[in-house]
Amino acid sequence: MYCFINVYSYSGTKKITDKPNIIYILADDLGYGDLGCYGQNTIKTPHIDRMAKEGIRFTQHYSGSTVCAPSRGVLMSGLNTAHSYIRGNFSYEIEGNLPIPDTTLTIAEILQTNGYKTGIVGKWGLGGAKSVGGPNNQGFDYSFCYLDQRNAHEYYPEYLWENEEKYPLEKNENNGKLQYTHDLFTRKALDFVKENKHESFFLYLPYTIPHSKYQVPSNAPYSNLNLSEAMRNYAAMITRMDADIGKLLDLVKEAGIDENTIIIFSSDNGPTAYANKAFNSNGPLRGFKKDLYEGGIRIPLVARWPGKIEEGRVSDLISDFSDFLPSACEIAGIEPPKNIDGISYLDELLGREQKKHDFLYWEFFKYNYGWKTGDNPNTRNSFNAQALRMGKWKAVRSNLKKKPDAKLELYDLSTDVGETRNLASKHPDIVEKIEKLMEITRFDAEFFKKGK
DSSP: OOOBOOOOOOOSSSOTTOOOEEEEEEESSOOTTSSGGGTOSSSOOHHHHHHHHHSEEESSEEOSSSSHHHHHHHHHHSOOTTTSSOOSOOEESSTTOSOOOTTOOOHHHHHHHTTOEEEEEEEOOSOOTTSTTSTTTTTOSEEEEESSTTGGGOSSOSEEEETTEEEEOGGGGGGOOOOOHHHHHHHHHHHHHHHHTTSOEEEEEEOOTTSSSOOOOTTOSOTTSSSOHHHHHHHHHHHHHHHHHHHHHHHHHHTTOGGGEEEEEEESSOOOHHHHHHHOTTTTOOOOTTOOSHHHHBOOEEEEOTTTSOTTEEEOOOEEGGGHHHHHHHHTTBOOOSSOSOOOOHHHHTTSOOOOOSOEEEEEEOTTOEEOTTOOGGGSSOEEEEEEEETTEEEEEOOTTTOTTOOOEEEETTTOTTOOOOOGGGOHHHHHHHHHHHHHHSOOTTGGGSOO
């Protein structure tokens, strides 16, 4: 059972008992170095940069995993990949991918139960239409989505899903390419805010930009770049998303709910090697999407909440996607569930003393493995990589399918953020401690069966 804890009061158009609105915007395959506020010099992101200037920017925030489905599962559940159900991008024989179980308790369900209007617009990837993992079964009052992440690779599909019913895009039939899904997502997101501005709402906006295909309408900028069309489109896609985030910022202000709305922006995992070569999308980090090195999992996190978050702050708090659920609960004045891995970062947002993780943990299962209805991927021998962050230390084991006894690699991120010097042989005591933590934390096959 969850209860209200009245810890905030607000002035303006909302009642004093109303809870803050929460908007969480998620990019897809956006790198740590793809934003101006993180050092990008070519791709223009003035509105996200403005969010950082008017709020807080995190430098050591991590995604839930190194590919989309498990990362999003961690974000929604507050459970890291030792305990969450989805640990890889598992294709399914029907549209919708492997669904999260009905027993999964999502942040949307918690907020919905406590009076929030909840909406998702964008890419879901945790269950198909009418499945137990579908967004409307997992706490969302409204959904307008790609349900299957495989379909989200195309920006001009013939249909999307609205409240888990097919939403035809007739102008895209016969290769029409006249309805760009990102623009539809922005319109639906703005509509959701307009329709719910007089009550507390949670909007989850997982855009598909800048995931390939690298498609963008013809009025895209960056035609002058000496790069492939795909990479010019990549840059244009990010700038288009940034402009639409600007529209959302403007709407929230025009609606008179600016000071009662926290807006958070992040990315589901690191970039591709292709994008990194063109734009230094990883900055100084090693690795890419599908790796558990820093480049695969360290991602941007920017938050803006006028009057609550001090402007222009930079945080080096070590945090990850599992922390969003308890953070959103605390923002909303709701007691979070006990059996989760995340720690609320609200204190860090507000400049107060912040509780910290002893360590963060990731495990990654075989990529894009096919499953049949009724299968459980966690019973298959598909475990492929582990990583653990403990203070300044980062440990990685990779390619475990081929080398199940692979030795632990150890890096000191305080002096080697690029993970170039393996120090395992010089610090056997740290290696031993991390190996024990990995063994203790390693996937608990019964964990996900526990009820909500």
